[in-house]
Amino acid sequence: MILLGSLVNSLAIIGGSLLGTVLRNISEQTKDTVTKGIGIGVVALGLQMAVKTNAFTLIIISLCLGAMLGEALKIEERMNHLGLFLQKHFAKNNGNFAEGFVTSTLIFVIGSMGIIGAIQSGVSGDNQTLYTKAVMDGFMAIMLTASLGLGVLFSSLPVFIYQGLITLVASVLISYVPHTLITILMAGISQIGGLLIIAIGLNVMRLTKIRVSNFLPSLVLMVIFQSLQYFYF
Numbered sequence: 001m002i003l004l005g006s007l008v009n010s011l012a013i014i015g016g017s018l019l020g021t022v023l024r025n026i027s028e029q030t031k032d033t034v035t036k037g038i039g040i041g042v043v044a045l046g047l048q049m050a051v052k053t054n055a056f057t058l059i060i061i062s063l064c065l066g067a068m069l070g071e072a073l074k075i076e077e078r079m080n081h082l083g084l085f086l087q088k089h090f091a092k093n094n095g096n097f098a099e100g101f102v103t104s105t106l107i108f109v110i111g112s113m114g115i116i117g118a119i120q121s122g123v124s125g126d127n128q129t130l131y132t133k134a135v136m137d138g139f140m141a142i143m144l145t146a147s148l149g150l151g152v153l154f155s156s157l158p159v160f161i162y163q164g165l166i167t168l169v170a171s172v173l174i175s176y177v178p179h180t181l182i183t184i185l186m187a188g189i190s191q192i193g194g195l196l197i198i199a200i201g202l203n204v205m206r207l208t209k210i211r212v213s214n215f216l217p218s219l220v221l222m223v224i225f226q227s228l229q230y231f232y233f
Contacts, residue, residue, distance in 0.1 A: 066218025
């Protein structure tokens with residue numbers, strides 16, 4: 001089954017979120033400490049992804065143009081509205097629902113592991129990377145749900161759609177894209193994704209309020225710029 005890896009990943013998030021609801025009754029101080037711990041871990045992951053780069057110029061251009069496009073499209077606002085819509089219908093008494101949905105969706109979606117794993121699944125049917133990510137996301141979902149609420153559970157849907165689409169596209173396009181270009185694109189996506197993950201971690205720790213969702217177009221722009229550079233420069 002070509003989408004098995006993405007399905008397992010989504011189910012792990014759902015399972016972790018359900019387990020996390022059991023921990024909702026822990027003290028606010030404990031929740032705050034756990035949340036800060038998650039933030040530190042997320043920042044560390046982002047740093048690990050972002051430091052290996054020799055394309056600073058493309059990264060800065062992609063981030064700036066991507067932010068402008070994201071602000072124009074109001075991506076962060078739309079994601080918050082979606083979270084509030086889900087809160088209204090599924091968790092009316094959970095004031096952190098939208099924040100939990102948006103934060104967890106970004107954490108689970110942004111990053112090279114999901115992209116690379118989805119591509120591997122589409123190209124060769126190898127789901128091992130996505131299975132590993134599923135374990136990590138499951139444990140992360142437990143902690144995020146304990147601190148941010150049931151909105152985390154609903155992030156399983158965009159994760160499945162996002163990774164599933166990459167898998168399907170990869171299965172079709174692999175014969176047309178040079179292997180060298182794929183390697184370059186994965187590195188660029190990892191570097192941009194790492195910076196966005198750092199921003200997420202800072203937000204989780206309440207140190208900043210960066211509208212990370214509005215930077216998502218920078219991932220697409222990075223792919224476009226690197227593809228143009230590969231073929232024409």
